[in-house]
Amino acid sequence: MKRFVTRARSxxxxxxxxxxxNAAVEFAIAASLFFLLLFSVLDFSYLFWVNxxxxxxxxxxxxxxxxxxxxLDPEPDPxxxxxxxxxxxxxxxxxxxxxxKLSPTIVFKTVNSATGVATALGGSSCYGAGQIIxxxxxxxxxxxxxxxxxxxxxxxxxxxxxxxxxxxxxxT
Numbered sequence: 765m766k767r768f769v770t771r772a773r774s775x776x777x778x779x780x781x782x783x784x785x786n787a788a789v790e791f792a793i794a795a796s797l798f799f800l801l802l803f804s805v806l807d808f809s810y811l812f813w814v815n816x817x818x819x820x821x822x823x824x825x826x827x828x829x830x831x832x833x834x835x836l837d838p839e840p841d842p843x844x845x846x847x848x849x850x851x852x853x854x855x856x857x858x859x860x861x862x863x864x865k866l867s868p869t870i871v872f873k874t875v876n877s878a879t880g881v882a883t884a885l886g887g888s889s890c891y892g893a894g895q896i897i898x899x900x901x902x903x904x905x906x907x908x909x910x911x912x913x914x915x916x917x918x919x920x921x922x923x924x925x926x927x928x929x930x931x932x933x934x935x936t
Contacts, residue, residue, distance in 0.1 A: 800911070807912045811921050814905050817860055818868070819925040825855035826899045826927035829890050847890040848872050851899065868903035875928070893933045900926040 828836070829851035836853035837845040852870055856863040873882040875896040882898050890897050904922040906913065913919035 803909050804912060807907050807909050810908060811905065814862060814866070814921075815923050815925065817862055818866070818901055818903060818923075819927075821855045821859040821863070822899055822901050822925050823927045824858040825851040826897070826929050828854040829897065829899070830929045830931045832893075832932065851890065855899075855901070866903040866905055868901045871900045871902075873898040873900065891931065893931050895931045896928065897931060898926055898928045900924060 829847050832847065834842075834845035834847045834850040836850040836857070837847075838853075839845045839849075851872075855870065871884060872890060873884050874891055875882050875898060902922070902924045904920045906920055907916065916922075
């Protein structure tokens, strides 16, 4: 009887030693998939946040420009201030620090009311009262994780945001 008990114990020990470490391997596989999914969600959230923040900044800059304000232009002479430069300053101010990080390209356009075609503004001042202006910002940012970068051309998320508004009757 004693021999049977010791043999059963030794068989159980041998069986349990074969399965030792299985839980750690299973956890490593499951955890890596979980963290991959988690960091992917965080990365895409960051990209959408950047896009929405810049969209908000462009809308605020556009709103600032169409009201005829130019106080944010660093030009000391009020008669020489440019509303387009002031609008860029407003965009930079509203972008929560992303403007410097992204180094975007901003294009000011006007819409021909007869044809409906937007053309780049010549000169400065964002034109006069009643004129439709379009502010378009183009930028690129790099996703945080290398795995997500593989889904974008050249590893960069390139986006464009714009705002179209009609200049208010501000007098000049």
